[in-house]
Amino acid sequence: MKKILEVRNLSKTHGHGCPKCVSSTGPDFDTNVCPHCGSIVAAHDVSFDLHEGEILGIMGESGSGKSTVVKTLFFDDKPSSGKASFHQQTQTHDLFSLNPAEQRWLRNHCFGMVYQNPNLGLNFNVSAGGNIAERLLMNDLSHYGEIRQRARELLARTEVLSNRMDESPKQFSGGMQQRVQIAKALATRPPLLFLDEVTTGLDLSVQARILDLILEIQQELKTAMIVVTHDLGVIRLLAGRTIVMKYGRVIEAGLTDQVLEDPQHAYTQRLVASAL
Numbered sequence: 001m002k003k004i005l006e007v008r009n010l011s012k013t014h015g016h017g018c019p020k021c022v023s024s025t026g027p028d029f030d031t032n033v034c035p036h037c038g039s040i041v042a043a044h045d046v047s048f049d050l051h052e053g054e055i056l057g058i059m060g061e062s063g064s065g066k067s068t069v070v071k072t073l074f075f076d077d078k079p080s081s082g083k084a085s086f087h088q089q090t091q092t093h094d095l096f097s098l099n100p101a102e103q104r105w106l107r108n109h110c111f112g113m114v115y116q117n118p119n120l121g122l123n124f125n126v127s128a129g130g131n132i133a134e135r136l137l138m139n140d141l142s143h144y145g146e147i148r149q150r151a152r153e154l155l156a157r158t159e160v161l162s163n164r165m166d167e168s169p170k171q172f173s174g175g176m177q178q179r180v181q182i183a184k185a186l187a188t189r190p191p192l193l194f195l196d197e198v199t200t201g202l203d204l205s206v207q208a209r210i211l212d213l214i215l216e217i218q219q220e221l222k223t224a225m226i227v228v229t230h231d232l233g234v235i236r237l238l239a240g241r242t243i244v245m246k247y248g249r250v251i252e253a254g255l256t257d258q259v260l261e262d263p264q265h266a267y268t269q270r271l272v273a274s275a276l
């Protein structure tokens with residue numbers, strides 16, 4: 001399988017930082033807050049590869065730095081250092097040195113994002129169909145009939161009744177809002193999709209249906225995905241490979257089966273045991 005994304009030594013510190021930030025934080029110190037300057041080391045030295053059509057899980061407790069990794073790759077936040085190369089057909093984009101226009105182009109054409117909070121991914125001032133239309137318009141599709149047809153197909157694919165496409169997602173349940181977000185993210189058939197705690201807070205049965213939908217889509221469209229979650233069940237179901245983070249550091253990485261069946265790090269052992 002071809003590599004679609006290579007992330008090397010990605011680091012993000014909130015605050016001014018000092019020479020002791022890295023050596024005084026992390027799992028060994030049980031904190032990501034530098035005792036010398038108070039800066040927060042949200043992520044340090046995170047490296048991984050993602051292949052075409054693969055689902056990579058990023059697992060860890062709240063505050064471990066999972067979202068930070070995804071936010072920097074999706075340009076919602078700036079890294080402090082590191083490198084990320086996105087390979088698209090014959091081109092390679094050096095993600096952290098792109099200008100804002102280039103970042104927008106990649107977000108609109110090659111990436112999709114589904115947030116835990118639908119407020120971040122959806123525009124509640126327009127209809128569900130309108131949300132999808134917005135993304136298609138940014139992707140150079142402009143024929144009204146075609147846009148409506150494509151929106152209808154996408155909503156049907158994500159099991160949102162097409163007779164509700166003209167309603168605002170504000171009137172939808174949490175599960176339906178996530179489905180609209182997924183439809184919107186997929187509108188441009190992006191090769192890379194980021195999913196940040198997309199089922200957190202939903203009823204178990206709703207969670208299960210959304211996870212099934214994500215798997216079906218991945219198999220159908222061969223979309224590569226990075227799935228951020230604190231939920232072992234989500235990792236087990238979706239991710240072929242997993243990295244485990246704690247206090248901004250990757251403490252374990254490997255095939256999901258190996259990580260969950262035979263965790264090497266005491267923290268992962270505890271996470272796995274607590275989910276049994």
Ligand SMILES: Nc1ncnc2c1ncn2[C@@H]1O[C@H](COP(=O)(O)OP(=O)(O)OP(=O)(O)O)[C@@H](O)[C@H]1O
Nearest residue numbers: 014032040042060061062063064065066067068069
């Ligand atoms: N804008 C910010 N300013 C200061 N600290 C921040 C900021 N954003 C995140 N952090 C801190 O960075 C650390 C990592 O946050 P991040 O959101 O990546 O964690 P997470 O593992 O995704 O947790 P959660 O699931 O709760 O979002 C946390 O300690 C968080 O408080």
